[in-house]
Amino acid sequence: MNLPPPRPPTPTQPPTQTPTPQPSPPAPRWRRWLNALWQWPLALVILFEEWGWEPLQRLLARIGRWPGFRWIESWVRSLPPWAALALLVLPSLLLLPVKLLALWLISQGRGVLGALVIVAAKLVGTALLARIFSLTQPALMQMPWFARWHGRWTTWKDGLLARVRASAVWQTVGRVKAAARAAASAVARAVRALFGR
Secondary structure: OOOOOOOOOOOOOOOOOOOOOOOOOOOOHHHHHHHHHHHHHHHHHHHHHHHHHHHHHHHHHHHHOOOOOHHHHHHHHOOOHHHHHHHHHHHHHHHHHHHHHHHHHHHOOOHHHHHHHHHHHHHHHHHHHHHHHHHHHHHHOOOHHHHHHHHHHHHHHHHHHHHHHOOHHHHHHHHHHHHHHHHHHHHHHHHHHHHHO
16 A cells, blocks of 8 residues: 655744834934924923913903903803904904014113013013903814814923923923022021011
8 A cells, every 4th residue: 555655844934023113313413402492492482471371361360350341251252263263363463563662662772661561561462362262262162273273282382391391401490499499488487587586
C-alpha cells in the first residue's frame, strides 16, 4: 500500500508589527522664541481682560439694579441675535474717538494724560463689553457660527493661558508675589502688635 508523500510544511507568516510612532522632534529654538514673542503680550492682554471682566461686570450689574436702569437691561435681554451682536460691538466704536484723543494728547507731549485716558477708556470699554455680553450671550449663542467660534476661542485661550502659567517666568513671578504678600502680612501683624500694646 503506497502512502501519499507528506506535505511540506506551509511557511508561517511572521506577525505584522505596527510601527511605533516616533515622537515629533522639538520645535527649533527660533520658532519657540517667535511664538513667545507674540503669545506673551497677547496672554497678558487676555489676563488683563479676565482680571477686569468679572469685577467690572459685577459692578455694572449692581448699577443695573437701580430703578432707572432695570428697564434697559430687560430691553437688552430681549434683543434678537443680530441686534445683540450689533450692540456688542457698540462700545468699541463709541470709545474709538476717545482713544484717538488720547493718541493726540500723547503727540502733543502730554503723555501722562494721554495714558490715563487710554487706561480709563480700556476700563470703561471692558466693563460695558462684559456686561453687554453677559446680557446678550443667550441670544448670541443662537447663531451657530458665533457659538462655534466662541467655543474655539475659549479652547484656544485656555490652552494659551495654561502654557503661560506653566512657564518658568510665570511661576517665578508667582513665587515672588506670594513671598511679598507674606512679608507684607508679617509687617502688618507686627505693626498691629506694636500699636496694640
